[in-house]
Amino acid sequence: MKLFVSGREGQLARSLLALSAADVDVVAIGRPELDITDRASIERALDAHKPDIVVNAAAYTAVDRAESERDQAFAINRDGAENVALAAAEAGLPVIHVSTDYVFSGSADGWRHEQDPTGPQNVYGASKLAGEQAVAAANPAHAILRTAWVYSPYGGNFLKTMLRLAGDRERVGVVADQFGTPTYAPDIAEAILVAARAIVADPQNSDLQGVFHLTAQGEANWADFAREIFRQSAARGGPSAAVDAITTADYPTPARRPANSRLDTTRFATSFGHKLPDWRDGVARCLAALGD
Numbered sequence: 001m002k003l004f005v006s007g008r009e010g011q012l013a014r015s016l017l018a019l020s021a022a023d024v025d026v027v028a029i030g031r032p033e034l035d036i037t038d039r040a041s042i043e044r045a046l047d048a049h050k051p052d053i054v055v056n057a058a059a060y061t062a063v064d065r066a067e068s069e070r071d072q073a074f075a076i077n078r079d080g081a082e083n084v085a086l087a088a089a090e091a092g093l094p095v096i097h098v099s100t101d102y103v104f105s106g107s108a109d110g111w112r113h114e115q116d117p118t119g120p121q122n123v124y125g126a127s128k129l130a131g132e133q134a135v136a137a138a139n140p141a142h143a144i145l146r147t148a149w150v151y152s153p154y155g156g157n158f159l160k161t162m163l164r165l166a167g168d169r170e171r172v173g174v175v176a177d178q179f180g181t182p183t184y185a186p187d188i189a190e191a192i193l194v195a196a197r198a199i200v201a202d203p204q205n206s207d208l209q210g211v212f213h214l215t216a217q218g219e220a221n222w223a224d225f226a227r228e229i230f231r232q233s234a235a236r237g238g239p240s241a242a243v244d245a246i247t248t249a250d251y252p253t254p255a256r257r258p259a260n261s262r263l264d265t266t267r268f269a270t271s272f273g274h275k276l277p278d279w280r281d282g283v284a285r286c287l288a289a290l291g292d
């Protein structure tokens with residue numbers, strides 16, 4: 001199977017590239033050769049590489065900056081995603097698109113299901129929701145995977161920020177009133193391969209199409225996540241700090257974030273027969289990868 005990934009340097013694209021093996025050829029192309037806001041650049045790349053399936057891993061992910069760069073966020077997360085889905089459709093290929101828990105308002109308790117009402121609280125979430133809708137309209141052969149709180153050894157993310165802060169402080173204040181599930185990018189990549197194999201084998205199967213929630217198991221608030229990072233890091237002899245639980249009001253940011261974006265992953269598990277491990281397990285593997 002040949003998987004074409006739009007985007008190359010991001011956490012997910014690099015995790016997908018790391019899975020390239022004898023039975024799966026992963027080709028990832030990003031800027032400047034491929035810019036998802038330029039549909040012709042996607043068409044050229046698909047024509048050159050002739051994959052079996054397309055994964056859109058390119059996105060505008062700067063949540064706070066998006067509040068003042070609305071046009072750019074929508075150009076990439078809505079129009080760019082639509083371009084990828086359209087180019088795949090023209091080539092007769094299914095598309096896997098990646099979205100976020102931030103499409104939800106976070107005001108409801110419990111676990112969110114795929115069909116639950118959305119209500120983004122910030123520009124990034126609104127642009128990702130518009131992207132989901134554009135992908136679904138552009139290519140009937142689509143799977144939209146909503147994940148959350150992604151971290152990895154690659155690029156910038158919350159885990160790496162915490163380790164950096166612990167390098168020069170003894171205490172870190174972290175919000176304890178926003179709940180979700182930290183998810184290790186290499187686990188998302190593995191699940192995408194599982195999904196891609198099933199979709200390529202049975203492209204018309206509507207059980208394998210539509211929106212799916214895909215996060216690690218379990219739940220946490222950001223302070224829980226930070227504490228677990230420091231607990232495991234200290235056990236490995238790495239940087240650690242004490243975590244002071246604070247409220248969202250104590251940590252003002254340009255973008256509002258959902259208070260509860262726990263995602264129920266039953267549909268993905270049932271349709272593709274695959275579940276991600278507990279979120280703490282990913283923390284262990286990420287710290288091990290950073291330490292190697």
Ligand SMILES: NC(=O)C1=CN([C@@H]2O[C@H](COP(=O)(O)OP(=O)(O)OC[C@H]3O[C@@H](n4cnc5c(N)ncnc54)[C@H](OP(=O)(O)O)[C@@H]3O)[C@@H](O)[C@H]2O)C=CC1
Nearest residue numbers: 007009010011012035036058059061098100147148149150
């Ligand atoms: N990070 C997170 O916490 C979460 C992410 N997601 C979603 O998961 C997906 C993957 O995210 P992640 O890997 O973490 O993101 P990153 O921010 O690590 O990477 C995004 C990549 O997209 C590339 N990109 C941006 N604009 C374009 C463009 N116009 N053309 C081509 N490439 C472009 C960037 O390229 P360049 O290097 O040139 O800037 C960057 O390499 C995204 O859809 C994101 O919305 C969902 C939930 C949580």
Ligand SMILES: Cc1cn([C@H]2C[C@H](O)[C@@H](COP(=O)(O)OP(=O)(O)O[C@H]3O[C@@H](C)C(=O)[C@@H](O)[C@H]3O)O2)c(=O)[nH]c1=O
Nearest residue numbers: 061063100101148149150158161173174175222251257
């Ligand atoms: C660095 C830091 C953050 N925080 C808070 C701010 C915020 O509420 C929360 C997370 O902060 P970040 O800015 O790292 O995370 P954020 O950019 O909001 O992460 C989101 O990224 C996008 C791309 C997604 O799709 C989401 O699923 C989610 O992962 O932690 C603290 O309380 N203390 C700190 O020292």
